[in-house]
Amino acid sequence: MLKSNRDPGYRFLYPKQYRQGELPMIRKLCLITLGLLGTSVAHADWALNMTKGVTELSAETYDLHMLIFYVCCAIAVVVFGIMIFSLVQHRKSKGAVAATFSHNTTAEVIWTAIPVVILILMAVPSAETMVRLEDSRDPDLTVVITGYQWKWHYAYQGKDVEFYSTLARESNDARGKDSGIDVFSVDNYLLDVDRPLVVPRGAKVRLLITSNDVVHAWWVPKLAIKKDAVPGYLNEAWFRAEESGVYRGQCAELCGKDHGYMPIVVKVVEPEEFLAFVASEHDEKARVASAN
């Protein structure tokens, strides 16, 4: 992938003012026609593959993903290898004469048994991870997340802090069909919000997810959490972020016209910073109350 959103390579179809001193066509053509892997892997952050994320479980999920991916690759090499060999060798144009066999019990037993064994080997670690994913006991912090058409609401349980989180203004201004704004000039286009969910690093955060109207899904790839928000239902998920930082995600269940415009931003901060955040929220609330 290209290094940054502002890389000129993105702009070859864009107005001239953005295209100064670059070789976009060549690069783009390379990417499109040959591309793909060679040029991209070098710059890959998490653009080609699933993210490892910043929690223990996201790393486990990533490992499972890579494991099953390599298993598939290995099977592919064998199966496609045999097929390609056969396609090359057993050709009429090479004078191959067709054999007449149509059964081979041994082969059939083997290729039924081997996949079964592979699947059992895959099932064990998957089940283990699943058990851990479900274990949301003893949280340090609980946040109730409510999906709305088309925004999120966060309420910190027992902390008297709650707010809506909507698409950031810069993205919102640029997203219209005739906005006249180049979306490449917007930082984190469609992945930024006005108010992120702030949580402390290292804390076990339990999420209680529900919806106000239709089904939504709260998804942050780096936290490896994707849970549906269903009206009338409460769903549970949890994470413990090991690194502070800003992690972005999106609604992952079609929820109407602005489904693509309700991003999620989680800001993981140091514990003291989190306390400061809660205090400032309280101050703000008091200020608004006294102003009224």
Place this chain on the structure above:
Amino acid sequence: MEKKNPDVEIGTATFTRRLLLLAVAMFGFGYLLVPLYSVFCELTGFGGKPNETAATVVENIDENRLVKVEFVTTVNEYAPWEFSAAVADMEVHPGKLYKATFRARNLSHETKVAQAVPSIVPVQAAKYFRKTECFCFTQQAFSPDEARDLEVQFIVDSNLPSYVDTVTLSYTFFDTARLAQNN
């Protein structure tokens, strides 16, 4: 046709009728899935729905164990209510009858009817959360601007699996006007 395939056992007309019957039966099966799903959910706790009518449970108090019961409230689709739990959570002994209070206020200037829909996490706990009395068993009518307390009485069954230490009970307030409109 003179030469018949000896394998043919059922006449075409009969066979067709049977297959049509099968299709009709499968249409019925689609509807049968509705009660089957409820039974399935009740047995397994799938879906996290607690009992919808009053349960009769005998107290059987387990003094040695404390379970945290949390309350979460949601108001659906901009329904005109303020709705919250009197306390955010409480510690309960399994097998003992407790009472929890919720406050609701009709923010509109007309009579509104609400239906509270419960949901429980972890879903495994749903079938152990027994409500003997609940405002969610019936629809709740609110006169204009009315505010009132709503009560739920419950027992957390002492058979609650030992790995569950917190039960979260959520109520979503739905405006029933939409249902009424359809009727």
Place this chain on the structure above:
Amino acid sequence: MSSTTHSAEHHDDHGPAKGIKRWLFTTNHKDIGTLYLIFSLTMFFIGGSMALVIRSELMMPGLQFVHPEFFNQMTTMHALIMVFGAVMPAFVGLANWMIPMMIGGPDMALPRMNNWSFWILPIAFGILLSTLFMNGGAPAGGWTMYPPLVLQTGNAFPFLVFSVHLMGISSIMGAINIIVTIMNMRAPGMSLLKMPMFVWTWLITAYLLIAVMPVLAGAVTMLLTDQFFGTSFFLAAGGGDPVMFQHIFWFFGHPEVYIMILPAFGVVSEIIPTFARKPLFGHDSMVYAASSIAFLSFIVWAHHMFTVGMPLTGQLFFMFSTMLIAVPTGVKVFNWMATMWKGSMSFETPMLFSLAFLFLFTIGGFSGLMLAIAPADVQYHDTYFVVAHFHYVLVPGSVFGIMAAAYYWLPKWTGVMYDEKLGKIHFWASAIFVNLTFFPMHFLGLAGMPRRIPDYSTQFADFNMMASIGAIGFGLSQLLFVYIIIKAARGNGVKATAEVWDNPRGLEWTVPSPAPYHTFENPPTIKE
């Protein structure tokens, strides 16, 4: 419903009627097969143009052409049209044309019902397409029609439900006809296990159709009564449950996936032996594998719902059962591999499409296996990874299967060889562009791009551009397909022999090309 049997009818005339009446009132399996195939091709282009609207909008970040509302209508309609209008009718058309000939029967068992089951389809899709011009636009809640979102559909809602009902009725009637034909119209000596694989896979598919299409009809009826008649199947406020819809829908939806792929398995199992000049490897185990896939398809539905909030035991069950499907599917792939092994292969267009099917469907199978791993599915779910997966099994899977079948049997239908050179160009263009379109989607999904969004963050720009270019290329390549078909249908080409290919197996190759209007009025003798 009347159950007109073939034996009650006598075709004294031996040619088709003239003019439009021939097509409106025809009860001839070949005519109806042709109608189905033409209808399917038309829908393929309508659904395809919707796909191109989607891909054009997604070519670059930012909105260029359509509004989000319309974008959602396009994704929803594209899916409904491709699934119910293009892929399923194409297979029914192939079944109509080929099954009677393959089993040595004179026609379908229920010719009049056959006529109805076809003519319901244009009505159903006329209604569905008319919703595009209604107040509130076409359905935009996704082809999965999840409530409560689908209940926000405008005036189109009851028409959506009604058209799904009609599609269901048509499919069920078609399926009943196919089962009765296969069971009752076989020539003497054509025992069940002697039947060609295409007939077998269709028999299984037809039973799946009868089992699940009524369930879908029930589910949409519940939606309809929830919306208009005061029921609360899926409305939480009335004691219903929106998640239950998802369970019922996918109880239909997963077998539906196999409804769309099993007949393609059958087609490929006919073609590969012909061009490998070697009998199909493991005919009986192929039958058992297809049957086990059909059976398993009923107990895996909730793997579409791993993020919905299921108890652990439920997730584990659906994960294990889903992984099991890889076993019979693997058996099929290995059997095709073994069929080619030590064959004497040549690579005419039908074989090329079948080989592409074999490779690319297998890639779709791999991503399917990955999706079965529930914890990883949490990351894949509702992203472009899923879009890549099911397009790999549906486009180079089902659609290539249909195209392979079309090239394979076109000489039998038209009496002339299709243009082999153009056929090969069509193949290579399709195969390259299909990969350019769908392969980058794997990366998009893994990198975090959700499905069904009209606009995306700039980091996804490159792969989307590639996919869009691929899609346009793929769409244009299909014009060549139409040209090739029209050319052959006009009798423009080398006269085909009865056998067409090099010593192919199957009764359809014992009748002249083009196949006469009535075939096997006297049952053939089946050689051992």
